[in-house]
Amino acid sequence: MNDKDLLPSWSDGASKTAILEFVTSVTVPGASFVPPAERVATFDNDGTLWCEKPQYVQADFVFRRWRAMAEADPAKASEQPYKALAENGRAWLASLPGHVPDLVKGLSEAYEGITVGAFEQAVRQFFATATHPTLGLAYTKAGYRPMRELLAFLEARDFTAYICSGGGRDFIRPVSEQIYGIPRERVIGSATTLEYRDDDIYRTKDAEQPIDDGAGKPEHIWMRTGRKPLLAAGNADGDVPMLKTTRFAILIHHDDADREFAYDTGSEKALAEAKERGWTIVSMQNDFKVVFDP
Amino acid sequence: MNDKDLLPSWSDGASKTAILEFVTSVTVPGASFVPPAERVATFDNDGTLWCEKPQYVQADFVFRRWRAMAEADPAKASEQPYKALAENGRAWLASLPGHVPDLVKGLSEAYEGITVGAFEQAVRQFFATATHPTLGLAYTKAGYRPMRELLAFLEARDFTAYICSGGGRDFIRPVSEQIYGIPRERVIGSATTLEYRDDDIYRTKDAEQPIDDGAGKPEHIWMRTGRKPLLAAGNADGDVPMLKTTRFAILIHHDDADREFAYDTGSEKALAEAKERGWTIVSMQNDFKVVFDP
Numbered sequence: 001m002n003d004k005d006l007l008p009s010w011s012d013g014a015s016k017t018a019i020l021e022f023v024t025s026v027t028v029p030g031a032s033f034v035p036p037a038e039r040v041a042t043f044d045n046d047g048t049l050w051c052e053k054p055q056y057v058q059a060d061f062v063f064r065r066w067r068a069m070a071e072a073d074p075a076k077a078s079e080q081p082y083k084a085l086a087e088n089g090r091a092w093l094a095s096l097p098g099h100v101p102d103l104v105k106g107l108s109e110a111y112e113g114i115t116v117g118a119f120e121q122a123v124r125q126f127f128a129t130a131t132h133p134t135l136g137l138a139y140t141k142a143g144y145r146p147m148r149e150l151l152a153f154l155e156a157r158d159f160t161a162y163i164c165s166g167g168g169r170d171f172i173r174p175v176s177e178q179i180y181g182i183p184r185e186r187v188i189g190s191a192t193t194l195e196y197r198d199d200d201i202y203r204t205k206d207a208e209q210p211i212d213d214g215a216g217k218p219e220h221i222w223m224r225t226g227r228k229p230l231l232a233a234g235n236a237d238g239d240v241p242m243l244k245t246t247r248f249a250i251l252i253h254h255d256d257a258d259r260e261f262a263y264d265t266g267s268e269k270a271l272a273e274a275k276e277r278g279w280t281i282v283s284m285q286n287d288f289k290v291v292f293d294p
Numbered sequence: 295m296n297d298k299d300l301l302p303s304w305s306d307g308a309s310k311t312a313i314l315e316f317v318t319s320v321t322v323p324g325a326s327f328v329p330p331a332e333r334v335a336t337f338d339n340d341g342t343l344w345c346e347k348p349q350y351v352q353a354d355f356v357f358r359r360w361r362a363m364a365e366a367d368p369a370k371a372s373e374q375p376y377k378a379l380a381e382n383g384r385a386w387l388a389s390l391p392g393h394v395p396d397l398v399k400g401l402s403e404a405y406e407g408i409t410v411g412a413f414e415q416a417v418r419q420f421f422a423t424a425t426h427p428t429l430g431l432a433y434t435k436a437g438y439r440p441m442r443e444l445l446a447f448l449e450a451r452d453f454t455a456y457i458c459s460g461g462g463r464d465f466i467r468p469v470s471e472q473i474y475g476i477p478r479e480r481v482i483g484s485a486t487t488l489e490y491r492d493d494d495i496y497r498t499k500d501a502e503q504p505i506d507d508g509a510g511k512p513e514h515i516w517m518r519t520g521r522k523p524l525l526a527a528g529n530a531d532g533d534v535p536m537l538k539t540t541r542f543a544i545l546i547h548h549d550d551a552d553r554e555f556a557y558d559t560g561s562e563k564a565l566a567e568a569k570e571r572g573w574t575i576v577s578m579q580n581d582f583k584v585v586f587d588p
Contacts, residue, residue: 037477116516160479173520183331184520185454194516196509199538201516208517215490222410222488222495223502224518226467226478244493 006153009146036158045165047235053261108192112205165189166213217242237269249279256284300447303440330452338528339459347555402486406499459483460507511536531563543573550579
């Protein structure tokens with residue numbers, strides 16, 4: 001099959017051409033050939049592979065938990081942060097200047113002391129029923145179809161693709177295969193620290209350091225793969241360090257208010273770096289024929 | 295090829311039979327079948343995959359560095375720990391009750407502030423020339439041949455094998471493919487924390503927590519794979535938590551003073567647990583036809 005036909009949901013244009021040319025340059029024998037073992041591709045998740053507005057999917061998951069905790073314990077219902085968060089979690093999250101660490105911390109505390117297996121069950125239960133608040137889709141359908149095609153295309157060209165999320169590693173793993181065709185061991189993300197006891201593994205209330213965002217992304221990628229990515233894709237300022245360490249950088253630009261959301265907030269530095277460094281800026285409006293599965 | 299023929303360096307006996315029966319039980323359709331994606335196997339490195347006596351290979355690497363640092367800086371030559379360690383590193387290591395964290399700390403400090411790429415070069419240089427002090431082998435030949443066969447046999451049965459070492463992850467990665475056929479991204483181990491700056495990744499002087507030893511092993515395995523191992527192999531007390539979380543546990547017993555080394559020190563708890571829990575205890579003397587490549 002022709003390379004071009006493997007990205008049917010991408011419009012013809014500069015972005016698609018740049019991606020195809022780069023993949024060809026490193027996979028066809030020649031001066032810029034890269035052996036398959038070194039073809040590591042890393043993808044941010046929120047806003048790059050699936051929709052992150054009006055709130056992170058994981059925020060919905062945590063807020064539901066906080067509401068349940070407040071309901072189960074009347075004393076908690078009048079206590080902060082449960083009261084404020086349960087009532088107005090989205091605004092609280094948006095108001096935080098560095099919200100990813102707080103979200104990770106909140107998630108860790110909300111599920112403190114349970115086994116990794118019990119946490120996985122809670123995640124599966126969430127994804128089995130929860131839907132996106134405005135798109136009317138199950139969260140498992142909130143992944144961008146063109147990006148799934150890109151993941152599959154790279155795999156077909158002997159790349160190994162990883163998800164590298166500022167969000168929770170163990171929140172994405174249970175559904176990464178189903179949504180993206182990425183097996184759980186190739187999900188890199190932020191996490192709670194773990195505690196082994198009684199022949200099982202328990203979550204603690206502490207966040208593992210570094211968080212997998214900003215400078216933590218290239219660090220996590222090295223920890224997990226022993227490589228710098230050959231290709232990487234992100235959408236926000238927290239992806240800039242990862243995009244700076246890769247050979248081919250893709251920045252997803254959210255400019256499609258009709259089909260998804262249009263926003264530059266939180267991506268100002270990334271957009272400026274992309275222009276300065278010649279990264280491939282993908283316009284969701286112009287480069288994506290469709291955004292979600294029909 | 296018959297399963298038995300895939301382990302030619304293993305003597306017929308209870309250990310080989312137990313391994314073959316377990317692998318058959320999870321790979322042949324039936325009640326205990328395990329899908330390939332879930333067939334994770336984890337192997338300790340020092341004393342399980344390669345020789346750890348009379349000192350850890352990595353200790354030789356670090357001690358050489360400390361000696362070089364002391365030689366390069368006359369003030370250091372009379373300063374501790376450089377003086378004591380350069381003169382008598384092996385005895386110092388043996389005298390430490392919990393020596394793995396100290397070794398990791400020492401390694402981190404010895405290579406503080408260089409890029410991960412520069413560290414890899416130093417490791418490659420070491421392995422290109424260094425030889426085992428008593429076996430008369432290059433360190434790259436100090437891996438146990440029967441264990442390499444076991445790794446290859448498991449891969450042939452659609453297991454995914456990982457190295458899970460208390461020693462340094464970034465020390466083993468540059469040679470894991472050459473010695474064991476295990477790609478670098480499947481090496482789990484202790485490490486220094488990393489620092490991203492100037493579009494590159496630098497080593498710090500601090501050890502990443504937890505160390506990949508004892509309780510840290512099942513924690514690291516979950517962090518990296520999102521699974522508990524289906525099969526795991528170790529040789530020392532630091533491997534006990536990993537072996538307790540797996541379905542099929544192998545304990546390498548160093549009882550071959552003629553061909554390798556004979557010692558139970560540091561493995562007392564592991565041997566007791568193995569007997570109590572019915573783990574497969576591999577006698578290097580009786581179960582290995584050969585230990586190293588001829």
